[in-house]
Amino acid sequence: MFGLFKEKSQKNGVNQSKKYFGAYGGQFVPETLMPALEEFEATFQKYFYTKEYQAEFQHYLKNYVGRPTPMYFAKRLTEKYGKAKIYLKREDLNHTGAHKINNALGQALLAKHLNKKEIVAETGAGQHGVATATVCALLDLKCKIFMGEQDTIRQAPNVKRMKLLGAEVIPVTSGTKTLKDATSEAIRYWVTNVDSTHYIIGSAVGPYPYPYIVREMQRIIGDESKAQLSELEHKLPDYVLACVGGGSNAIGIFYPFIKEAAAGKIKLIGVEAAGHGIDTDKHAASITKGRPGVLHGAMSYLLQDKDGQVQEPHSVSAGLDYPGVGPEHSYFHDEGLVQYVPCKDDDAIRAFREVTKLEGIIPALETAHAFAYLETLMPQTKEGEIVLLNLSGRGDKDLDSIN
Amino acid sequence: MLGIYITAGYPDIETSKKALRSLDDNNIDLIELGVPFSDPLADGPVIQKASHQALINGVNLDKIFSMVSELQNEGTKNPGKGINNLILFSYFNPLFVYGFDKLIAKCKETGIRGALIPDLPIEEAQELCQKFKEADLDLILLIAITSNKERIKKISELSNPWIYLVSRTGVTGSTEDIKNLESSNLEKNLDEKLKNIIKEIKSNTNKKVALGFGIDSKEKIDHALSLGADMAIIGSKTLKLLGDSGLEEFSKFITSVQ
Numbered sequence: 295m296f297g298l299f300k301e302k303s304q305k306n307g308v309n310q311s312k313k314y315f316g317a318y319g320g321q322f323v324p325e326t327l328m329p330a331l332e333e334f335e336a337t338f339q340k341y342f343y344t345k346e347y348q349a350e351f352q353h354y355l356k357n358y359v360g361r362p363t364p365m366y367f368a369k370r371l372t373e374k375y376g377k378a379k380i381y382l383k384r385e386d387l388n389h390t391g392a393h394k395i396n397n398a399l400g401q402a403l404l405a406k407h408l409n410k411k412e413i414v415a416e417t418g419a420g421q422h423g424v425a426t427a428t429v430c431a432l433l434d435l436k437c438k439i440f441m442g443e444q445d446t447i448r449q450a451p452n453v454k455r456m457k458l459l460g461a462e463v464i465p466v467t468s469g470t471k472t473l474k475d476a477t478s479e480a481i482r483y484w485v486t487n488v489d490s491t492h493y494i495i496g497s498a499v500g501p502y503p504y505p506y507i508v509r510e511m512q513r514i515i516g517d518e519s520k521a522q523l524s525e526l527e528h529k530l531p532d533y534v535l536a537c538v539g540g541g542s543n544a545i546g547i548f549y550p551f552i553k554e555a556a557a558g559k560i561k562l563i564g565v566e567a568a569g570h571g572i573d574t575d576k577h578a579a580s581i582t583k584g585r586p587g588v589l590h591g592a593m594s595y596l597l598q599d600k601d602g603q604v605q606e607p608h609s610v611s612a613g614l615d616y617p618g619v620g621p622e623h624s625y626f627h628d629e630g631l632v633q634y635v636p637c638k639d640d641d642a643i644r645a646f647r648e649v650t651k652l653e654g655i656i657p658a659l660e661t662a663h664a665f666a667y668l669e670t671l672m673p674q675t676k677e678g679e680i681v682l683l684n685l686s687g688r689g690d691k692d693l694d695s696i697n
Numbered sequence: 698m699l700g701i702y703i704t705a706g707y708p709d710i711e712t713s714k715k716a717l718r719s720l721d722d723n724n725i726d727l728i729e730l731g732v733p734f735s736d737p738l739a740d741g742p743v744i745q746k747a748s749h750q751a752l753i754n755g756v757n758l759d760k761i762f763s764m765v766s767e768l769q770n771e772g773t774k775n776p777g778k779g780i781n782n783l784i785l786f787s788y789f790n791p792l793f794v795y796g797f798d799k800l801i802a803k804c805k806e807t808g809i810r811g812a813l814i815p816d817l818p819i820e821e822a823q824e825l826c827q828k829f830k831e832a833d834l835d836l837i838l839l840i841a842i843t844s845n846k847e848r849i850k851k852i853s854e855l856s857n858p859w860i861y862l863v864s865r866t867g868v869t870g871s872t873e874d875i876k877n878l879e880s881s882n883l884e885k886n887l888d889e890k891l892k893n894i895i896k897e898i899k900s901n902t903n904k905k906v907a908l909g910f911g912i913d914s915k916e917k918i919d920h921a922l923s924l925g926a927d928m929a930i931i932g933s934k935t936l937k938l939l940g941d942s943g944l945e946e947f948s949k950f951i952t953s954v955q
Contacts, residue, residue, distance in 0.1 A: 313820070322789050322816045324739045326841035326866050328848065468745060469735070478736050485739065486867035488843060588790045588816070589736060601757040602794030603735040 313502040316628060318621035321501040323481075323591045330488045335503040337407050342510070347403065354399055358432070359389045361396075361514070365522035366685075370652040375668070378532065378675035382655070382685045383519050383547060392658065392687030393515060393543045394425035394496060400511035401494045402429040410492040412436040416480040418445055418473030418539070419613035419660065420452025421687055422496030427461035437461040438491075440480040442472035445612045451691050470606045473539075473616045477590050497540025498620035501591030505545075505620050512546025519682060520550055530554060531682035533671065537663040538564040538634065539578070539614035541623045543686035548632060555631050563671065564623065565663045567609035568636030578607035580619040581627050581634040594621040610639040610695060611659035613687075641666040643696050646689060658687035659695060699918065699955060700727035700907055702786060702932035704747035705764065706756030707733075708940045713751075714764050716939055719948040721768070721779030723955065726928060727907070728779060729813060730765070732758060732787035739815040741870025743933035747940060758795050758803070761785070766807045784835055785812040789821075797825065801832045811835030813861060819851050826855050837861050842890050846897060853898050859905040860898060862926065864891060864912070870933040871913050888924060895925035915954045 314320055321331060341347045355361040364387060368380040385393040398415075405413060413435050417423030423439040430437035439456055443465040446453050456463050469475035477495075484493040498508040516534075523531055534551055536544035544564050554560040569577035577583065580595045587596035589604055597605040597617040609615040626632040642659060645666035650656045657665060664683055675681060703716050720728050733751035737744060765783060773780045785792075785804075792800055792812065804811065811834040817825070822838060829836035838856035840849055841863045853860060865887060895906055908921040909930035921929035931954070939947040 321818060321820050323818065324815050324841070324863070325818050325839045325848075325852070326843050326863060328818045328820070328841075329843045329845060474736070478738055481738055482741075482868050488866050585794075587794060588788075590738070591816070596790075598790070598794065600794075602791040603752060604790075 312506050315505070315622040315625035317586070318592065318594050318624040319502055319505060320593050321591060322588045322593065323501045324485060326485050327488060327501070331501055331503065333408065334404075334492070337404055338503060338507050341404060341407050351400060351403055355396070355514070359395055359399065360387060362518045362522070363387050365519060365526060368653055371649065371668070374652065375672035377672050377677060378679035378681045380668070380681045380683065381523065381531070382683055383515060385515060385543065385684060385686045386655070386657065386661070386688035390421070390425045390428050391690070392421040392425065393512060393546060394422040394687075395428065396514055396546070397496070397508050397511040397542060398422065398425040398494055399429045401492070401507070402426070402433050402435060405435060405492040406433070408492055410490060412438070412487070412491040413494055414438045414440070414480050414483050414487070414491050415494045415496060416440050416473065416476040417496060418442070418476065418615060419611065419658065420445065420449040420456065420691060421613060421658070423461070423463070424452050424455050424459070426494050426496070427456040427459035430461065431459045438483065439463050440466050440476045440483065442470065442476045443467050444471040445473065445476070448695050449612050449691050450694070473612065474604065474607070481590065497542040498545045498622060499540040499590060499592060499594070499618060505592065505622055508542050509545045509549055509622060512542050513549045515543065515546035515684060516548065516550030519547060523680065523682065527680060529680065530560060532679040533561045533563060533675065533681045534684070535563050535565065535664045535667060535671070535681065536684040537614060537660050537686065538566050538581075538619060538623060539616050539660060540618070541620035543684050545620060545622055547682070547684040548626070552626075552631060562632040563667065564632050564634045565637045565667045566634055567611060567614035567663055568638045569608040569610070571638055572636045575605070576608035577636070578609040578614050578616060579636045580617060581623065582636050584617070584619075586624070589618045592621045594624045595619050595627070610642060611663065611692070613658070613660040614663065635667060635670075637663040637666045641669070646692070646696060655685070656689040657685055658689045659692040661686045662689070698726040698928035700729060700909070700928050700930035701725050701935055701951065702729040702731060702930060703936055703939060704731035704733055704744060704751050705761045706751035706754045707747040707936065708750060709754055710756065710760065710764065712939065712944055714768065715944050716947055717768055717780060719944065719951065721774050723948070723951050724775055724778050725951065726778055726782065727930070728783040729786040729930065729932070730761065730783055732761060732785055732791050734788040734791055737788060739868055741868040741933060743870050743937050747936050758791060758800070762803045762807050765809055769808050781808065782810055784810050784837065787812060787814060789814050789816050797828060801828065801834060804834055805832060811837065813837040813839070815839060819848070819855055822855060826857065830857055839863055840894065840898065842866060842887070842894065844894070849894060849897050850901050853901040853904060856904065859907060859927070861930070862891070862894060862898070862906055862908050864908050864910045864921070867910065869910055871911055891924050899925070918954055
């Protein structure tokens, strides 16, 4: 029956209709939300590309967030392998410590045009929650954050930050008490309060237009990287690495390189959380081990059982602890444009410690998954090549989790 | 007319089978049989809990088909009512994974009338509506109070043979159950809005309109019908009774609201 939707996607393929990325994406939500999704898309199309919106957005990105973020040559990490040069895109140096604020800020500015004064968001690691609470403080919007109860414990510092910023943090006690359930509860709240509230989804997931809009707001990571490497090295990277949970940092850095990847000039690699291992039942490797299905409004690769019930994911990093993945990643996977690989908890924690000691940078546990893959990738690279790794967030929040 | 929702396999498979029998004995016009799902986005705490328990009880579509098939074989009271007018209330994913061709065949085989899929808006429903129609099965679509005229018209055309109108923004259940979601939508002009939407639907089509979400008493049923709806649907209220107080109280309540 999947063919039914395949047929449709070919008809309205990715070039003609942005609602689907190949066979993935779509809008599987209750009717109550459809008008809000239509309005959000229309508002985005009307304002996002205007001079006025861009002037305000760019002003805040530069003077408030601290963009462009640096492109840092990781000398000691490069020396360790003695092969390709390793560059780090320093999204951890954004205000609030991760790439999440690019999207939170962009959407909060749109909320103004939607005439909505209240914001709801979900958060896993708390990075998106903190970013959202921050822009709500900045723009004087009321803010409500749903967070899995388990995550409020393992990411306690971020809960304190959100509260200090004036957000209401609501622990979610249903299901696995992690990101999946926080997202479900945020959507339920949104369905109930759709007239007054805008939902700022934190990853490139959810019903159209979210995966598309989040990508447009995060692609600045890849756009800047391209310009910076051209200036520093007079060439594009040979490899681009990013961790993938829902996949917003990855889509942000991959998307501007997709043409080069299609031409075989660049290899894009997304690292999924393999938890205790992909052959156990404790992992969050949605593309590696999932099958197409619908969760939170979109068709995408999904960890599910034979009856289509969503399986409980596991990852040591709260931000990757999600059973689904953004629909555009599923499309990139099927088309062979991006290679998706798994990385286990233990390997991520080892990389977390190593990067901290070698470079004096404490990466987020999410990002540590991408660093861990260097062990596999670097021996295959050659001198003179460039590996670009998206350092999506900083790891201060994770100090309790790794002990 | 009255429709009743229960989650298949809640509080256990035997009790839910007996509840279906009771609904048939009571000549209920429509039965919505909930297929449990791990992530019921449109549901409040009562149906979430029931869904969760049903999954623990091992319920899946094959078990549901067997249960309905057994009930059919044991005999039914009225053509076109009760078990003979039973539709599946299911989120998209369990049906999608089961396979729609297989699903349609099994519905035909077991006498299930069709399906209602709360996370399937018209944008995604076109092909399925066609498939169900060709098989002479129902596929019910939902209209919400946020739907504009254009959407109401399209949904009224596609939904077959009747239309489900969601009585308010929000999830299933009584306002008491979902107060943690702080529904700010208990607006005074809600009735006026619903009346106008029902009028709008009726100007497009002669299909029947069922009103659901938050209906939990005889008064609210009468109120729904007074707004112009042809049918009222009760879900969380009866399901909670079945789970908390048992089959007898459930059946008593059903009889009392008729």
